[in-house]
Amino acid sequence: MHVIVIGAGAIGVCSAWYLRQAGFEVTVLERRGAPAQEASFGNAGVIAPGYVTPWAAPGMPRKILRTLFEREAPVVFRPSADPAMWRWITRWLRECHPERYRINKLRMQRVAFYSRTCLHELRSELDIEYEQSRGYLQLFRTQRDLDLAAPALALLRENAVPHRLVDAAGCRRIEPGLTDDTPLAGGLHLPEDESGNCPMFVRRLHQHAEAAGVRFRFQTSVARLRIASGGLSVELETPGGRVPEVLDADRVLLAAGVGSAALLRPLGLRVPLYPVKGYSATVMVSDELQAPLGALMDESFKVAITRMGNRLRVAGTAELGSRRLDLRPAALNTLIKVARDWFPAAGHYNQATLWAGARPMLPDGPPLIGATSVPGLFLNLGHGSTGWAMSCGSGKIAADQIAASAGRGDGPAIDMDGLTPARYQLAPA
Numbered sequence: 128m129h130v131i132v133i134g135a136g137a138i139g140v141c142s143a144w145y146l147r148q149a150g151f152e153v154t155v156l157e158r159r160g161a162p163a164q165e166a167s168f169g170n171a172g173v174i175a176p177g178y179v180t181p182w183a184a185p186g187m188p189r190k191i192l193r194t195l196f197e198r199e200a201p202v203v204f205r206p207s208a209d210p211a212m213w214r215w216i217t218r219w220l221r222e223c224h225p226e227r228y229r230i231n232k233l234r235m236q237r238v239a240f241y242s243r244t245c246l247h248e249l250r251s252e253l254d255i256e257y258e259q260s261r262g263y264l265q266l267f268r269t270q271r272d273l274d275l276a277a278p279a280l281a282l283l284r285e286n287a288v289p290h291r292l293v294d295a296a297g298c299r300r301i302e303p304g305l306t307d308d309t310p311l312a313g314g315l316h317l318p319e320d321e322s323g324n325c326p327m328f329v330r331r332l333h334q335h336a337e338a339a340g341v342r343f344r345f346q347t348s349v350a351r352l353r354i355a356s357g358g359l360s361v362e363l364e365t366p367g368g369r370v371p372e373v374l375d376a377d378r379v380l381l382a383a384g385v386g387s388a389a390l391l392r393p394l395g396l397r398v399p400l401y402p403v404k405g406y407s408a409t410v411m412v413s414d415e416l417q418a419p420l421g422a423l424m425d426e427s428f429k430v431a432i433t434r435m436g437n438r439l440r441v442a443g444t445a446e447l448g449s450r451r452l453d454l455r456p457a458a459l460n461t462l463i464k465v466a467r468d469w470f471p472a473a474g475h476y477n478q479a480t481l482w483a484g485a486r487p488m489l490p491d492g493p494p495l496i497g498a499t500s501v502p503g504l505f506l507n508l509g510h511g512s513t514g515w516a517m518s519c520g521s522g523k524i525a526a527d528q529i530a531a532s533a534g535r536g537d538g539p540a541i542d543m544d545g546l547t548p549a550r551y552q553l554a555p556a
């Protein structure tokens with residue numbers, strides 16, 4: 128049985144690996160020349176199942192409004208005439224209600240905790256190194272930001288996620304490189320959360336998958352999905368007006384990140400997926416003793432600082448309304464400012480390598496994994512700002528769903544309520 132996976136980001140490559148393990152013939156189609164070249168390339172690398180959080184959170188609209196016109200705003204809004212953006216914002220605002228937040232966060236955590244287990248299993252099975260580090264420290268500059276974390280803290284307690292609120296001195300005991308020149312109201316430490324280099328992991332898994340028989344076709348862009356009488360087929364973009372190449376499959380798994388919505392629309396499947404642009408800067412460590420040991424998040428600026436081997440990754444900001452991935456100097460200055468605020472002498476900040484990417488974001492937060500109303504077409508998309516943390520679990524879930532649809536196995540190992548395309552009325556009737 129042949130499965131085509133569209134997209135070789137973290138989600139597509141993990142899915143392809145597990146599909147092959149389940150005994151399928153697997154072809155991955157990717158428009159770029161290598162795996163993990165889009166959202167999965169320059170992300171912050173944080174794997175924090177205890178703290179995966181929907182952007183649609185109580186207090187967020189007010190926080191965004193408050194900082195909208197600040198130079199170093201964590202969220203930048205570029206109003207445009209794009210109706211998809213306005214529909215997205217309307218739904219997002221509805222999801223900021225405390226009860227919706229709770230539901231969405233628990234759904235995301237379900238995938239993220241499962242994913243961490245899958246990642247650890249894969250890591251030991253395949254002996255993959257990906258510059259992993261342990262522990263996640265949230266920094267709150269002001270008491271107001273600390274207060275905004277109250278609903279998240281309540282959920283940590285409710286779900287018995289190991290965590291500890293610490294004062295400024297406690298933060299510095301966990302991360303001795305933290306300067307005391309920047310005001311710090313307190314921190315939240317999640318000792319079991321972690322971080323790692325996402326593209327490094329994906330490239331290694333791609334090698335293992337290829338060795339196991341998965342066929343990867345790079346520089347291969349999918350133009351459209353076609354519903355044929357005998358099943359689904361995938362039409363490739365063909366330059367120069369030549370007759371397009373068409374590939375048949377028993378199942379198609381769409382894991383094309385922000386490119387997914389455009390492929391679904393002609394089939395009548397409308398997914399409110401919107402690109403939310405972010406930036407990262409990668410900096411060589413110059414002084415080991417003054418550099419972070421693990422992953423941190425400046426909650427006030429929503430900027431993550433992660434240790435990746437002999438480099439620091441600083442990532443954040445969210446821009447809504449811009450589909451271009453140009454490097455905006457003000458956003459990059461914010462990243463470097465935040466890193467310098469906390470670790471002033473840790474790295475060669477003036478030689479940072481800069482990157483911009485688009486998070487494939489749904490308004491409520493949890494991804495969509497599962498069968499659609501188009502026979503044979505499955506989705507694995509919408510992982511937003513936590514797709515690396517959910518990648519292994521999402522891949523395993525999709526493979527288990529496809530195997531179950533072929534009469535093999537019992538389906539996913541976790542409860543899929545609220546995580547399938549049924550959430551947006553896209554599932555089989």
Ligand SMILES: Cc1cc2nc3c(=O)[nH]c(=O)nc-3n(C[C@H](O)[C@H](O)[C@H](O)COP(=O)(O)OP(=O)(O)OC[C@H]3O[C@@H](n4cnc5c(N)ncnc54)[C@H](O)[C@@H]3O)c2cc1C
Pocket residue numbers: 133134135136137138139156157158159162163164165166167168169170171172173174347348349350382383384385386387390404405406407431442443483484485486487508509510511512513514515516517
């Ligand atoms: C600044 C920033 C920081 C982040 N930090 C974190 C973090 O700390 N932790 C975390 O868990 N997540 C983080 N994320 C989110 C994470 O990077 C994404 O959720 C994740 O990479 C999404 O993976 P994906 O495979 O769905 O998408 P992608 O990696 O974008 O992969 C999709 C692939 O599909 C291909 N494609 C699209 N259309 C087509 C087509 N028509 N034909 C063929 N191929 C196609 C693309 O080329 C691409 O390679 C961050 C994101 C950003 C931008």
